[in-house]
Amino acid sequence: MGGIDLARRAACALLTGVIEEHRTLSEQIAGGALDGLSPPERARAQRLAQTTLRNLPRADAMLKPHLRKSPPPDLRALLRLAVIELCAEDAAPHGVVNAAVSLARAGGQRTEGFTGLVNAVLRKVAEARPAWDSLPPPALPGWLRGRLMSAYGKVAVQRMEAAHLASAPIDLTAKGDPAALAARLGGTLLPTGSVRLAPGAHVTDLPGYAEGDWWVQDAAAAMAARALAPRAGEKVLDLCAAPGGKTLQLAAAGAEVTALDISAPRLARLRENLERCGLRARTVAADALDWQPEGHFDAILLDAPCSATGTIRRHPDLPHVKDAAGIKALIALQAALLDRALTWLAPGGRLVFVTCSLLPEEGERQIEAALTRHPGLRCTTIDLPGIEPGWITPTGGLRLRPDYWPDLGGMDGFFIASLTFTR
Structure with missing residues (x-):
């Protein structure tokens, strides 16, 4: 593929499917959106897409000062994804910018004419990285936020929005003793009896998965x-x-x-x-x-x-x-x-x-x-x-x-x- 990052490209396609076509990530994945990728590439594509969706208004806030008009959907997805890598994941700017330019160049008529813009905008975003930390958590959509404000009040809703910004940990339910499972996997035994794993755990690689000693469940x-x-x-x-x-x-x-x-x-x-x-x-x-x-x-x-x-x-x-x-x-x-x-x-x-x-x-x-x-x-x-x-x-x-x-x-x-x- 000439050096094209397949996980990044798949993540951009997932974003476009959600935002432009209103298709859930699970629906797209079930339909083959990640077919052909290796397991690590699939996991990375999903993570990038989810993190971008979780931070979408924050990514747009970083891009807005450097764009005179709204870019086409495919280009917007590429830019948003790169902003997340630069700001949320603190990836090296040089690598992120080069990868984004390569994706734009390989994207055909919809993006190949914007490689200069991608390069310039993302370099400016990288320089403005400190502003990212002061951006507020994204607000819930109006139809939902209004209902929740009526039910729980403004402060509670803001706390929920802050919780939504953080990625969800992986919880397990043990078939047997949860305390023993927590000790075995190095997880945390929660007050209700579930076991919470440390970030970055790969579920199918953990001991006891194939044997059915536990299953994933919030x-x-x-x-x-x-x-x-x-x-x-x-x-x-x-x-x-x-x-x-x-x-x-x-x-x-x-x-x-x-x-x-x-x-x-x-x-x-x-x-x-x-x-x-x-x-x-x-x-x-x-x-x-x-x-x-x-x-x-x-x-x-x-x-x-x-x-x-x-x-x-x-x-x-x-x-x-x-x-x-x-x-x-x-x-x-x-x-x-x-x-x-x-x-x-x-x-x-x-x-x-x-x-x-x-x-x-x-x-x-x-x-x-x-x-x-x-x-x-x-x-x-x-x-x-x-x-x-x-x-x-x-x-x-x-x-x-x-x-x-x-x-x-x-x-x-x-x-x-x-x-x-x-x-």
Whole structure:
């Protein structure tokens, strides 16, 4: 390729796909955007794209004084990526500028005529590098920021935005003793029982991966199955189960698990994870609004489809591909799934409702509405190790936010409610 950096080129293409075509990174990667790259190149391309998306307004602030007009999309992606390497990653200016010029020259009619501009602008950005550190964290999109300001206040939202700017660490759930896993991998045992790895860890290279001793799962996500507290021999339904982190937790506890998801390809990935970890569960590909089980369940975990606004620190492409258009439909779907799942509970059974959303409409208010619809429904206060009193909502649900645990590296945003139903 004549010295062209393939990872940089792929990262630029990913950025253009997100910003111009409104396609998520995972969608592009599943569609083959990184095919042909080596594993290190794939990892580097993803990291560069994610870091650029996380810092996009800051990159634009560094570029603005040196551009008289907005550059074409492909050139803008290249410049933004180079700014991130110069400022966020403190890469050597000479190498970054030369690589960017080479990419521009190899980009055909869309960029080859701008090599002089790329060279001049990036050299000026490198000289202005000290200004980077004083730039504020990027603000959330207006449709989301307004809702969160109403729910949590300005200071809390600013803290969340600061948390989004920091990259998300890798958390693991142990099949066995989490303290032993933390010691084995040199990780940190979090108060809730998850193990947090040091930055830069390559998951598949770590001891115990091939043997299925652990799996990757954000600490906040892992709390949902712990709130359900499955017992050996119980019949448990994991509803909307893929990719399966919670299924693995339930199966590891000895429960008889049925994992249901509407996506057959995602269930295939779940089965791969079960096999790797030496765990068993029945998998069903079906629409939960049409499917009917043969009997009742002792416990149900409903990880309902949602806006995923609680995972922005992990998926910085989301603010660029999502808006408020689908929120009402998601809220209606969550309510329908919850109402249907309640009919499948055995007497004395329990249901944990989960969304990875920061929006109260998909959490606190969803449960308040369900309690009104079902007079026999009760929300029991979640009591888990590591949970702080301020995280518990007035109805007893658990509100988790990315600005929590600031000294430990944060967590994803989740809402979790534990319900019992008396007909």
